[in-house]
Every structure is written in structure tokens, then in C-alpha cells.
Amino acid sequence: MADVKTAKKKSRDEQGNYIFNRRFEPFGYLIPFALGLIVFTIYPIVNVVIMAFKEKYRLSGRYDGFGLYNFEYVLANDDFRNALSNTFLYVFTVVPIATVLAILIANLLNQKIRGMAIFQTAYFLPMVTSSIAVGLSWRYIFNTQVGVLNWILSVFGINAVDWLGASGARAPWNIVAVIIFGIWNMLPFTIILLLSGLQNIDPMYYTAARVDGAGSRMMFFRITVPLLAPTIFLTMIINMISAFKVYNEIIPFWSGRPGAMNNVYTMVYFIKEQFYSKDRLGFAAAAAIILFLIIFAFTMLQRFVQRRFRY
Amino acid sequence: MHVRIDHLTKRFGDFTAVDDFNMDFDDGKLTALLGPSGCGKSTMLNMLSGILPVTEGHIYFDEDDVTGMPPQDRGVGLVFQNYALYPHMTVLENIAFPLEIKKVPKTERLEKAKEMAKLVHVDTLLDRRPGALSGGQQQRVAIARALIKEPRLLLLDEPLSNLDARLRLEMREEIRRIQLRTGVTTIFVTHDQEEAMSICDKIVLMKDGILQQEDAPQELYDDPHNLFVANFLGNPPINNIEGVIRDNAFVTRDSAVTIRYRNFSKDLPEGREVILGIRAEAAIISRDETHDFTGRIKSRYTMGKEELAFLNLGDQEIRVYLSTEYEDKPGEDANFHLRSKGVFLFDKETGERI
Numbered sequence: 068m069a070d071v072k073t074a075k076k077k078s079r080d081e082q083g084n085y086i087f088n089r090r091f092e093p094f095g096y097l098i099p100f101a102l103g104l105i106v107f108t109i110y111p112i113v114n115v116v117i118m119a120f121k122e123k124y125r126l127s128g129r130y131d132g133f134g135l136y137n138f139e140y141v142l143a144n145d146d147f148r149n150a151l152s153n154t155f156l157y158v159f160t161v162v163p164i165a166t167v168l169a170i171l172i173a174n175l176l177n178q179k180i181r182g183m184a185i186f187q188t189a190y191f192l193p194m195v196t197s198s199i200a201v202g203l204s205w206r207y208i209f210n211t212q213v214g215v216l217n218w219i220l221s222v223f224g225i226n227a228v229d230w231l232g233a234s235g236a237r238a239p240w241n242i243v244a245v246i247i248f249g250i251w252n253m254l255p256f257t258i259i260l261l262l263s264g265l266q267n268i269d270p271m272y273y274t275a276a277r278v279d280g281a282g283s284r285m286m287f288f289r290i291t292v293p294l295l296a297p298t299i300f301l302t303m304i305i306n307m308i309s310a311f312k313v314y315n316e317i318i319p320f321w322s323g324r325p326g327a328m329n330n331v332y333t334m335v336y337f338i339k340e341q342f343y344s345k346d347r348l349g350f351a352a353a354a355a356i357i358l359f360l361i362i363f364a365f366t367m368l369q370r371f372v373q374r375r376f377r378y
Numbered sequence: 379m380h381v382r383i384d385h386l387t388k389r390f391g392d393f394t395a396v397d398d399f400n401m402d403f404d405d406g407k408l409t410a411l412l413g414p415s416g417c418g419k420s421t422m423l424n425m426l427s428g429i430l431p432v433t434e435g436h437i438y439f440d441e442d443d444v445t446g447m448p449p450q451d452r453g454v455g456l457v458f459q460n461y462a463l464y465p466h467m468t469v470l471e472n473i474a475f476p477l478e479i480k481k482v483p484k485t486e487r488l489e490k491a492k493e494m495a496k497l498v499h500v501d502t503l504l505d506r507r508p509g510a511l512s513g514g515q516q517q518r519v520a521i522a523r524a525l526i527k528e529p530r531l532l533l534l535d536e537p538l539s540n541l542d543a544r545l546r547l548e549m550r551e552e553i554r555r556i557q558l559r560t561g562v563t564t565i566f567v568t569h570d571q572e573e574a575m576s577i578c579d580k581i582v583l584m585k586d587g588i589l590q591q592e593d594a595p596q597e598l599y600d601d602p603h604n605l606f607v608a609n610f611l612g613n614p615p616i617n618n619i620e621g622v623i624r625d626n627a628f629v630t631r632d633s634a635v636t637i638r639y640r641n642f643s644k645d646l647p648e649g650r651e652v653i654l655g656i657r658a659e660a661a662i663i664s665r666d667e668t669h670d671f672t673g674r675i676k677s678r679y680t681m682g683k684e685e686l687a688f689l690n691l692g693d694q695e696i697r698v699y700l701s702t703e704y705e706d707k708p709g710e711d712a713n714f715h716l717r718s719k720g721v722f723l724f725d726k727e728t729g730e731r732i
Contacts (some may be wrong), residue, residue, distance in 0.1 A: 111661065281450075
């Protein structure tokens, strides 16, 4: 009797262990990753949010209670407003122009022509270079006296433009130079994605349209663009997120300053300046949260629109 | 529209896909290009549509030489094997698209598209996208799209191969109905002899780029010009028995069975090696002593209304039909008559009919 009882008890224990293992063992395997996620991703994000509401927060950890002062200050700050308008201007010129150019170039690169590999490499090259390093080269391209760009413009009889200089009220050409460089920088990645999208379009659609007499314009607008739309939206979302975080494109032109007359602030530049140069951690955090909310809103909007283009 | 092809040849490098074709496609008729895969039938279709350039020869649509004409000027409607419906357009937009290309005003082309949708019975699906349609429905839309510009010639490339068996039956009758209703000259490509036999006015049978025979389906079945044609058509396939000619009779290769057949020509080449083709339904059991040949029943399989029997003729085996009331068991000998149709002699070497 006793033997039977212990045997029974034992088996119940084993069963219990088994259920315990089944239920909790998987979490054991998740711990290393979860720890990394918590320490390096979740904690910093939560901390930034908290920091944004702490008033007069210093690196020492001292602060004067919670409040909305950081946000009030940032939203009223001239540099921040400058950053906001520059960033929006940058995003809503660079992303659409780069997208349209990338669609056209991807179409050209999607042809079967000898030597196409050379063209493809040439277009993809900027992707494997550092934008800071290339930006330094662009600084010479934009040079008012000896720059290639002004030389080309002079061929067409256009007077020299002071791209990076301080001429004119608030040096309006500065942001244009950044936008041109930004478009150039964005193209390769966009072209690669769009090219792979193009190559997924079944050529039989074009054959069908051709037999019915469609010209290349008709095929481009009625077949290529609609069938490429999901890829176009994907690249636009990714590019818009990265364009809102424009920073690298500013640094090389004015040796780290935001424009010749401090006129080309961007959101990230403002955050960086508040954080590193001015030690205003609360302001930086508040600005970062505003930037996050803006990006989040536009991403959601795009995802909503994108839903109409699924076939 | 009458289509004539004249010494039409297509070569891809050293490979000849279509070899010196001369033939006519009759006005208002449904013609099948039939053959095993790789026989050049799709190549032929693509040359007719203008998608593929011609290597040699000419294509005439009525009196016009269209050989070098681009596809859009030929007035052909094309239905692709995978239908090629535009996934981002609704059924209505898909059907109307050829007219959109021609810049027909919107109300007019949508009107016409609805009419076409009604013809092919998809008028309840107009607002759907192709992704939400079954294979058969997609096929109907593809046909409507091909027909909307009122083509002079409708071309269908393996139109039924992507459908399941039941839909295939239904759609092949639909294709015939739509073709008869519109009266458009139609050519369709298929590798399925049953499909071609059942709905076509004429079959063009091809092999290795060479025209084997062109005829009405029944003619092709009853009067094949060579062994390939006889073998390609019919289910169950025709029986091939190897043997030689002796004294105006057929003797199997092991001399076990002699077949005398009243319809054999009177002066068969003595000693020639031949293949005797007998369709399964051409041999009928004899109730008396008169017979054309005797075979030993090997096995019997019921087919419902009749039975399929395997007979041994010496060391060779053939299939014949037996009525279910016939009681001979496997292992017994049975006498057979040959009907006047469905028995052919072919030269063993060339495959040509004797």
C-alpha cells in the first residue's frame, strides 16, 4: 500500500514538474533577449518620457518636481521653431522629390541593356559611403567660387548661387543645399527597394497591355505605378521617418554649425544642442517627444492611406 | 476573318519551333492548335498575335499581309494562360481597359464593358478585384476583356489548363457558346485532345514544329494520316500491334495471330514491317464462328455500362470493350470481328498510314 502511495505521489510530482516546465521554461529562453530589450530600449524610452516632465533636470539627478515647463519652453523657443519649419520643409520636399526621381531611375535601371550592372553600381554607391564623408565633398560641389554646381549653372547663364554662404536675409540657399544633398542621399536605398518591386511585376501585364495598344506612358501610369504602389508607400514611410531625423546632412557643410547664420536648425540638431552643448536635458527630452509624436502621426496616416492600395 | 499562313517558320537559334506551315483558319470557326508540350503551338499563337516576330513566311488576315505588323494594329484579342488580369483594377475596369487605351469615352466604354460582362456571365461581379474571383470567373473576365474591342481574331493560350477538372468541362462549353454567339474567328492552344475534340470545328495537330494533320475532329479520329495522329487522339489510346504483312493479311511479330480484315487494300506490300492500330471500340465480340481474329482474355475491368478487357495476341496486349453480359472468364479465348472504322495499318519505320 505504502509503495503504491509513494509511487502515485511521485508521479504527481513529476506531472507537476512537467506542467511547470511546459509553462515556464519558454520564458527562460526569452530572458537574455528580454533583458537587453529592457535595459537598452524600454528603459531609455521610459526615462526620456519621465525626463521630459521633470523641471530643471540636471545630470546630477536633481530636479524641481514634475510639470509641462519643458514643453512650454521648447515650443516657444525660436531655434526650435526654426528647427520645426526646416524639418517639415526638408521632409516634404526631399521625400516626394526623391520618391519620384527614384521611380523614374528604377524604371530606367530595370531595362535589359548591356552594361546595366555599371549603372546600377553607380546609383547604389552612395549607400555604402558615409554621408558625413560624402557631405564634405558636397561642400566643395556647393562652393560659391569654385564649386561644380555653380559652374554647371553658369553654363546655362545662371549667376553664381551662394549655397552655403551667409548672403541674403537669413541665407535662404542654405536649406536648399541641404535638401539637394538629402535627395541625393536618399536615392540609392529608395531605388533598390523600388527596383525589386518592379522586378516583381509580372511582364505578362505589359504584354497584355501592348497587344491592346497601350503606349509606354499608359503602361507606366496605369500598370507600373499602381502595381508598385505598395512598395512606393513602404519606401515613403521609411524615408519620411529618416527624413524627420535629418542631422547628418547638416553637419559637414558648416563644420558642425546649423547653417551659415544658425538658420538651418533641425529637430535632431536642436535636441543634440540642448543635450550636449547646453546641458538642458529636460528641453532635449521634450523636443524628442514632440518629434516622436509627429513621426508617429504621419506614419499612422500613411498606413491608413496605404490600406487602400492592397490588392 | 479568314487567316492564312504561308510557309510560316520560326527558329530560335538552331532550334526550329515551327517548320514551314501552310494552312488556313476558317472565318468564324473555332480551331484548336493541338500537340504535346514543346510542339510549337504557343509559338504559332504568339506569331499570330504579333508578340513573336516571324523568321520566314507570311501571315494573312483576309487579304492583308500582317507579318510585320505590331500586335496592337492586328485587331486580335488575346487570352493568356494565367489570364493576366490587372490586380489593381476591378472586373469592370479590367474589361474596359482595352477601350480606355483607345480613349473611348468613359460612359461608353463602361456601357460596353457591362454588356461584355453579361455575355460571359460575370455581370454580378463588376466591382470585385481579380484576387476575389475563382479561376473560372477570372477566365470569363479575361475572355470579356479580349472581346470588348471586337477583335477580328480571338486567340486563347491554354485557356483551361489552370482550372480544375469540373471547371474545365464547364469553361470549354462556355468558350464554345461565347464563340458561337459572337461568331468571332477563334484559335486556341491546348495539349488536351479531349478538349480539342469536344468543342472545335477543326483541329491542327502538331509535333516538333511540324504539321501532322489538320481536319475536323471526327475526320482526324476516323482517318489519321500517321501513327502519331492515331496515338494522340482517343481515350483509351489506340492499340498498337507490331507485325508483318503476309499474303495480304496481318501477322503478329511472333506469328501467333493472323488478322484478315476485309477493308485492307488488296495489294499490301508483302513482308513489310507494320503496326496495326485498332481502336478499343473497333473490335467486337463474335457470337458465331466467323471472326477476324482470336485473342485470349487476360483480365476484365468494369466501366459501368461495359467492361474493358485486356487481350493477349501472342506476346502483345490490346484493350477492347466487352459487353457486361459476355461471360467468358480470363484465360479463355474469344473471337472478334473488326468494324469498318477504327482499324489502320502504319509503316513501322515511317509511321505513315498504308
